[in-house]
Amino acid sequence: MHARQILANSIHVLTALGASLALLALFSAAQGEWNHMFLWLLAALVVDGIDGPLARKVDTKTHAPRIDGTLLDLVVDFLTYVFVPVFAIVQSGMISGWAGWLCALTVATVSALYFADTRMKTEDASFEGFPSCWNMVALVFFALDPPVWIMITVMLVLTPAMFLPIRFVHPTRTVRWRVATLPAAIAWITVAVLLLIAPSAKWMEAGLIATSLYLLSAGAAQQLIPPFRKEQ
Numbered sequence: 001m002h003a004r005q006i007l008a009n010s011i012h013v014l015t016a017l018g019a020s021l022a023l024l025a026l027f028s029a030a031q032g033e034w035n036h037m038f039l040w041l042l043a044a045l046v047v048d049g050i051d052g053p054l055a056r057k058v059d060t061k062t063h064a065p066r067i068d069g070t071l072l073d074l075v076v077d078f079l080t081y082v083f084v085p086v087f088a089i090v091q092s093g094m095i096s097g098w099a100g101w102l103c104a105l106t107v108a109t110v111s112a113l114y115f116a117d118t119r120m121k122t123e124d125a126s127f128e129g130f131p132s133c134w135n136m137v138a139l140v141f142f143a144l145d146p147p148v149w150i151m152i153t154v155m156l157v158l159t160p161a162m163f164l165p166i167r168f169v170h171p172t173r174t175v176r177w178r179v180a181t182l183p184a185a186i187a188w189i190t191v192a193v194l195l196l197i198a199p200s201a202k203w204m205e206a207g208l209i210a211t212s213l214y215l216l217s218a219g220a221a222q223q224l225i226p227p228f229r230k231e232q
Helices: 003-030 034-058 069-091 097-115 134-144 148-161 178-197 202-224
Strands: none
Touching (some): 003 034, 034 134, 069 097, 097 148, 134 178, 134 202
16 A cells, blocks of 8 residues: 555544544543533534545545545544434433423434535535534533523524525635634634633623534625625
8 A cells, every 4th residue: 555545544534433433522521521521512613624634635536536535524523423422412401391302303314415415515615504613503502501492492402403595604715705604613623622621701602602603604794795806
């Protein structure tokens, strides 16, 4: 096996490590160690952010074609973006009883369909519909502890939004506004980590809300605002 092939396969291994991070997060959730769970999920989010660019740079499709990197990424993402965080929302009792179970089962089912949607990605590398980022939603819920009715409303709105013609930016791949989107994503991760490891402060909560709103709405704003010629 040539060095290029070894490097390409090592990137597939990096992607697959996300499944182990998901399992560690699930173990933490089962034990009620929510901060540990989110740290594992944030680690998986970082891996998910770097493995794609690395795979394209090394050209894993040419040098490690036996493993379908796109399929592998979807499997891992379903675990870290959907399965573990939705489990945590119910397991923690944040949304309890039949309402929690109904939300969790609906989100899991609809998200599975979304991950198999052939129109998930748009021509500008954005997402068509809410990209099932329930890990980010769950972290905001845990950090801000909003009333139950707000959490249920958010889940009821975002679930069908997975199949609506509303765009959501990819932090690294959507070129338009990336100069703002990438720093917003980095700021979101930074504030999230601070909320997990340090006493909560109002500016942290405000930062989490502001960056979350930007990441949720930037794609829709781009659909409404025509691009300048230099953006095309």
